[in-house]
Amino acid sequence: MSIPMAVPARTARPPLSDRFVAIAALALATTLVQVAPLRVTLALAHTAKRCTRRPATAAEAGRVVAARDWASQFFPSRAACLEMSLAAFMASALHGKAVDWCIGCRFDPCESHAWVEADTQPVGEPNTPDRPFHVTLRI
Template sequence: MSIAMATQVAPPRPALGQAAMAATSLLVAVGMLRLLPLRVVLALAGVVRQVAPRHASLDTAREVITARDWAAAHYPGRATCLDLSLTAFLIAACRGRHVSWCIGCRFNPSESHAWIEVDGEPVGEYGMFDDPFHVTIRL
């Protein structure tokens, strides 16, 4: 008798340039969040936002999430939602587009979370918003 095991399907590999941008953005995001105080990271993200003032479309944001997920699947360490959301924010900025980087919480159960949004809608968050998070910081 065999037991079926849950396997995680790796996200599709983006084009070479997008893959390199995603991997680099993930390393930059992890480095920033591990080495700098959060207030400095937020200030730098505010500067990055000014560089990419054009809003991303939902399709562009989904492409960014796909590239981010591919990079995260190949990252040897643990990437948290804060790392992953900042990575998506940076990838979009490298493409000359702006997504909203959100950090928030909810109270029952008590949790914090970080994500990106386009036009006020979370992108790449599946099943996380049955009990919505309250946005604490939005860039």
């Protein structure tokens, strides 16, 4: 008899082009968060969003988030919600599609979080209708 373990299931490997973009975006996002001042990171995010051709659909954003999640398993550095959401935002911009990068908070318990949205819906985030995050910054 086998006992199920609490190990996350392996996800399918994204297409090769998505993997390269996700690795580059995760490296860029981590470098920006750790080295650059926040105002520089925000200015770069504004510029990246202005250079996109069209808004991403929820499916396209989900594909970018899945590629980012795949790349993060091999990343040797810190990858918390700020780096992960910025990486998805940058990867989407590199594909020429715009998502919203959101930084926000919630109370009781007090916590902050960063995520991406497509079609005004969070992408790749657990659904917590009882304690929603309030957007403080949206790019």
